[in-house]
Amino acid sequence: MRDETVGEAGEFTVIDRATQGRVQPATTLVGPGDDAAVVAAPDGRVVATTDMLVEGKHFRLEWSTPEQIGRKAIAQNGADIAAMGARPTAYLVALGCPPSTPLTVTDGLTEGLWAEAAVVGAAIVGGDLVESDQLVISVMALGDLEGRSPVLLSGARVGDVVAVCGRLGRSAGGLALLAADRDGAPELLAAHRVPMPPYSQGPVAAGAGATAMTDVSDGLLADLGHIASASGVSIDVSSAALTGDAVLNSAAVDLGVDELAWLLTGGEDHALAATFPGDAVVPEGWVAIGTVGEGGGVTVDGKEWQGSVGWRSFGK
Template sequence: MIARATAHRTQPATTLLGPGDDAAVVSAPDGRTVVTTDVLVEGVHFRLDWSTAEQVGRKAVAQNLADVVAMGAVPTALLVGLACPGSTPVEVVDGLTTGLWDEAAKVGAGIVGGDVVRAEQVVVSVTALGDLQGREPVLRSGARPGDVVAVAGRLGWSAAGLAVLSRGFRAPAAVVSAHRVPEPPYALGLAGARAGASAMTDVSDGLLADLGQLAEASGVSADLDRVALTPAAKLVEVGSALGVDPWTWVLTGGEDHAFLATFGPRRTLPAGWTVIGTVGEGSGVTVDGVDWDPENGPTGWTAFGR
């Protein structure tokens, strides 16, 4: 299985020793390595009757690459752990492999090793490494009063796709595809870091939840501008069909992996970034000065929420 997953694959220059030995060797020119891990469990994070194996593989890599980029680092290498039943069809493993490699190729990263074990269900664990290239990491704790809040990427599309799939539908394709395979704007995330973002994270759990974590880490408050966050026409259309307020998806939907950052008021934002709010004194996150109504549901995804 390992030989099949690694055959005829090309490694980047940062991979000094790839799969085939007890461990890989990856260069770290900066002297520091950014590292992150995510785990996807069948039935919790994906369903193979909703997504192809290739889409699951791409999603597993994308959410890790987004975390590395949100730190201001360039992804270099990935380690993949795969657990699955012995009866798993070969085409599922091949699909996962293709998806993993295809998404890694988007940023020029290599898959340098991992592990394969037997389990009762499919579990994909990905560890991603990144190079800061001499820059300081962009932390969640760097926002300051007076900064602007900005976003690069889509918000609410994955959540809308999940809602569509949960109702037993497979269209519209635009939102369903957004849930099956997120499309983090990696280049824009790195551009934000290079432009001097004071704090940054990716939107994995929901805008309110992730901005709330950033604000708490920075010891500040944040206020979002509803006009700047007006739901896309497609989300309004899907919300109308399903009887769901699209604002719920925009403000609390996760897994789009857009990049969320704060910038000093005199910073020039790179193309592709949109100002959606401001940073102030105090704590918490508001929308046009108003707290999120608890009756609208939680502010985002929590791993052990009910």
């Protein structure tokens, strides 16, 4: 039996399937179904971010299940909230899709969206569903600073230590395996399909005095470059501190590529990278990988990195 499509079922059926019977946390004062949602912001401030994912550009239905794509869309927005030192509290999701999209795809996306939101105790509080030629998922995340100051890109200071929490390079390794039509290293395929940002470590780093923070979405060098540029400092990364992931190394050897390139320039792992005062002890779970100096730019073992520094929309 052919699957029913979004065009056949209609907008309101799809929205009902996405929202009926879902449980909202206490912070959702008005959930889906009204003109807008109302979310508690006990801190008197709200953190807000948005990321758009486009089929064929940010995900492929041949490589990921709809549920995995839904999880990824939430994860990358939640990571941006965590990178400010905040806790994600609510998500809104606008979905564009062709009328021919099977309901199994929208149902799967929905499950993924809700599952990943639930990881931090948050929910989907609103959204939109429209017709488009390709699948487009636009997520907006809200977050609560819980009284802390936001951790900006611009706060790194000369003498700070650079540290990372979470895996690097695994999403890039998984993508390379998929692109080469190679099996094996299920950890890398999984990392590409559903990143696992260390959400709770954003607030932990903020509490531990992080001076600057970001999530690694474009690639470590690119994202540290944003900190260096915004803070008016240089950053040097120690390659020795990054290597040691046997699974990643093995896949790189298999494919005959440079593991270090994945570690330094692979995006979408959504690890957190932060700078801490030089005399501070980095929080448990964080690994020191570099230092902040005078000047500008990001170097690796004191030298300029030869090659692309990471993901760019439009290849620039």
